[in-house]
Amino acid sequence: MSRRPKNIKEALPGLSRIFSRFAPQIRKQKLLIGASFLALLAETAFRLLEPWPLKLIFDYIIVSGFQTEALPIPALRGLNPVTLLTIFTGAIVAIALARAAAAYCSTVGMAIAATQVMTEIRGNLYTHLQRLSLSFHSKIKSGDLITRVTYDVERLREATVTAALPLFTNILTLIGMLGVMFWLNWELATLAIAAFPLFVFSTFRTTKSIQGVARTQRKREGAMAATAAEAIGAIKVVQALSLQKILEGAFASQNKKSLKDGARVQRLSAALERSVEALVALATALVLWRGVQLVLTQAISPGDLLVFINYLKTAFKPMRYLAKYTGQIAKATASGERIIDLLDAVPDIRDTRGAIAAPPFRGKVQFENVTFAYEPEQPVLRNVSFTIKPGQQVALVGPSGGGKSSLVSLLLRLYDPLEGRILIDGRDLREYKLDSLRQQISIVLQDSVLFAVSVRDNISYGSLTATQQEIEAAAKLANAHDFIMAMPQGYNTVLSERGSTLSGGQRQRIAIARAAVRQAPIVILDEPTTGLDNQNERAVSEALDRLTAGRTTFIISHNLRTTEQADVILYIEQGKVLETGTHQELICHGGRYATLYRMQAAIGNEVLGEDYALKAE
Known part of the structure; x- marks a missing residue:
């Protein structure tokens, strides 16, 4: 088991890079993560306790013929069987409720921490994207960048809560259960883990394949987003030139390739799950075969074997989780690497060392x-x-x-x-x-871009500190005040995307007002x-x-x-x-x-x- 972290790192090399890159954001949530981790430990402890009331029922009520004098809990000795049965069955319910409460606290706490971390990452990513040079934006399609800011960040957050956390929970449980199993009987414990090497070999070989396919799929999805954004952004030209079929064909081709990649990931994940189920069955059969012999020779009690079988099924649960969520974790890793690649891009144009704030220009x-x-x-x-x-x-x-x-x-x-x-x-x-x-420096372009905000906001983008009087003065200078006041809400009228509902002259005059308010x-x-x-x-x-x-x-x-x-x-x-x-x-x-x-x-x-x-x- 000592090589497990190394193997996971080898199979998913991007994980260490992701955690290292986002360590500052993660550290900000250390209190919430710490509390969630304590709840996680409590959940693990309650999970380890779950089969023990059942063991006591079997060993001291059913099999022993109600010989309760040998109970390991002195306070319970001498009680009648019905009372003991009531206590033990109540303990099963209490342990389950306590485990559920701890799991709830752990899951919710980690979900909130992950959301806060990813919100900060998304904000940093958007800010960084705005500052990257035009030479970068001219080489990368806008749809792919939008996919990284929205979908890739969300996929990374979801994988943290729905895949990584359950997997970590069950790995902790696995370690605890293996310790208890070796304490109960080293021979059965050795048989139980005999199938682990086979699992490790098949799982991590398949994991590498899944991650490679997932990374390719993420690139295709980015290309699809870029194609869609380009077509929608130029929909007027597309419809005027009847280019729909051509663009639909290009999109359909990329979509089919992405579908094939997704199907391949599902096939690999499903094959891995079935392999795990077969290994669980093999390990269970081995433990039962030898365990019953030990019970018959009174080397262990029937309750011990019951705990073993229960632990064995639960101990292999992390393996099922790893098989089930390998594809999801691989996709999230690919998304995380795409985010990091964008964050690591260095703007060609940036403040030089020793740069000063420009004084008011004379204009030479x-x-x-x-x-x-x-x-x-x-x-x-x-x-x-x-x-x-x-x-x-x-x-x-x-x-x-x-x-x-x-x-x-x-x-x-x-x-x-x-x-x-x-x-x-x-x-x-x-x-x-x-x-x-x-x-x-103020600028007025041939095709001035207006934003889907109010007219006031569009003008104030020229100077964020401009007052209403300065905004109106700029609009009057630009011959825009009269038609603005004729709008339904005047300066509060929200424009459509790129100001498409305005005439070309109106768009230009609002753009001139935006330039004028900057002075x-x-x-x-x-x-x-x-x-x-x-x-x-x-x-x-x-x-x-x-x-x-x-x-x-x-x-x-x-x-x-x-x-x-x-x-x-x-x-x-x-x-x-x-x-x-x-x-x-x-x-x-x-x-x-x-x-x-x-x-x-x-x-x-x-x-x-x-x-x-x-x-x-």
Whole structure:
């Protein structure tokens, strides 16, 4: 039995890693776990006592012909058989009730402790997930991440209460019963454990197979969740392009593979259970064969044999539990390893050692020989250098894929450059703490994301300390106050997911209000008016003019009419700043910007800017 912990560790190597990784959370519940463990010991003690009243009934009432003078409890000697029988049967009930109460306290206490531990782990996991860099999120599917935060944590909690705790309880009982069995008769005890080596060999070999299949199944379930999340998130496109059958086929393929894995786990677990039952029958037969002989020779009493048989069936119960819950424990271990893998992921972008809280920015921005790539050997920006003075408005123009959005992503420090540096007010971005940097930059995107909370909350996400007056002032600046007040509950109206029940112009104006309430000295506008009709475009443009007044502003746009008034225009193509200057200067220069502008002016359709930019060479 001394090798048992080692074998379990070898069969389920992730368990030690899980307990080690979550030890700080477990230690916080040490009082509750300690009390539950004491209740567990009490349950084990009562379970060991359960067959002894029955032994006394057999040995001193039934078999002995009512010879109660030999009872090992002096206080009971001399009592009549009916009284003794009443006492012993009452003891059976009392022991069972006491064991049930101890088991209840142990199970409930451990369940509460496990829930509190897993709640903290889930919170830490979600917090960590929010701080992982965009480079990580671009490689991992969102559905798989959601599965880890929700389903994997829950599976780990359930396995702790419904599998690990019963298994541990019965292992304690097994140790106690083996001790009592050897005390009663070493020969029968030796026969009882003769089947253990066979069990250990078959169980742990099967356990390894179950764990491998379970880990594969968890990966498939994560892939299914990712496929479902992707399809549901883009349901409008899916239905418009009639892609349902294609996506259903991909999901069905993954679902069938997961089903096969699940069925294989069940087959392995069922085979293990049947093997255990056969070993129990073998051990029981051996003990009965030799035990009856010992009773006939009066080496042991019939009650002793009765205790042995009772203990034997109970002693093998942990084996049944291990066989029954091997699949569940293996799946939980796989889930725990997936959680740890996510927690161990290190953000590429994080506060550097010695980083300071950024002071209020004036808004001077410098790029010095900046080179950046998402993938090695494929630069998106190449040796980019420029300087923007506080309060200036800079327009980033050029063909799609040229590096404009990457440039402003670097300014937000969503990524770090491979070479060169970016400075705000003369100091490298990496010297500032991330939160203090990003809190001083507002951003309005082409497809601004709104959350399924109230309008007030959506705007206040720009500044969590904003008052109601500041929120309304920001909404008025964004030309959003009037249509917000026309909603059923005004600012308390809860929006649908991503604000899908609002028009594009309304979503943009709420997003502008969210940017305005932050009152940041630096503003980024990424195609904020694309796709809007003329009326909404005018309302949004007016709001943007008020938002950016006096602030350092970066505007990304293919519509060159919106960039004419910029203080500086950067024409970016293939990761390089090819032209720099004001609108008039670049027109006089007659380069690519001038060619693109004349094409747009002649055609009168700004959306062709992207297509014709490639021909401007």
